Amino acid sequence: MSRGIRALTLAVLVLPLVLFAFAVAASRLILAPALFVTAIYAWVWFWLRPTRFVVHPGVLEVIWPLRRREIRRSDIASVRLIDRDELRREAGWCLRVGAGGLWGGFGWLWTQRRGIVRMYVARTDSLVWIERAGGQPWLITPEQPQAFVRALSGQPDSPASPPRRSPMPTALFTVKATITPDREKAFNEWYNHEHIPDVLKFPGVVSARRYKATQPEDRFQYVAVYEFESEETLQRFLASEHFAFLRREYDRNFAGVSDRQRATYVQVWP
Secondary structure, three states, rough: OOOOHHHHHHHHHHHHHHHHHHHHHHHHHHHHHHHHHHHHHHHHHHHHOOOOOOOOEEEEEOOOOOOEEOOOOOOHHHHHEEOOHHHHHHHHHHHEEEEOOOOEEEEEEEEEOOOEEEEEEEOOOOOOEEEEOOOOEEEEEOOHHHHHHHHOOOOOOOOOOOOOOOOOOEEEEEEEOOOOOOHHHHHHHHHHHHHHHHOOOOOEEEEEEEEOOOOOOOOEEEEEOOOOOHHHHHHHOOOOHHHHHHHHHHHHOOOOOOOOOEEEEEEEOO
């Protein structure tokens, strides 16, 4: 729990104590509000506040004091650490719907760009964003976020672990693009340092490269080439909310000054 949330929690916990003290000392009419507030606090503690996020071989298990939920790992498209600035870029303006102030924020996050996001956070840093295939994204704060991301994404637990070899890519995704001269510098900065790193966060993207035309046969000045481990991975990427987010970000930054053309390829030889 981060320092600010801990301070807010301690401050809010004083409220029912004050109400009970006032009910005893002054008026029993305050007893009902005191019991109501206490019931809300118990509901948050036992029903809304997760105690653990456990990564199993086939599922992610979310554990509350009075309930459990399993999310199949095959339904998880990607998982990554995200800070508040990245969250703002990803989701835009946000409005919490649910419980907040006590031990963190739990429930739903209405966002400008991503719609409804399931939220279970107990601190304001080291956030973990889980992209789900065909479902709402999750924003959570597991106890050890880096180890959690490594475990859920199937990465090695430590540098001493033997490195995993990526499968040979068998599918390509290309994006040709034009850009107006006045935005070309900003376009290349954004593409190299924001867009491509975001693409590479999707599991199964093996590599990314960009090229500038020297003897163009059409009007496109640039082409980006992405290698995927399989045609199935590429199709999953194209159908994912992650890809939809990438398109929205492209349009938000360069709509009206850039045209693009996409194509997909599968390996035929060797």
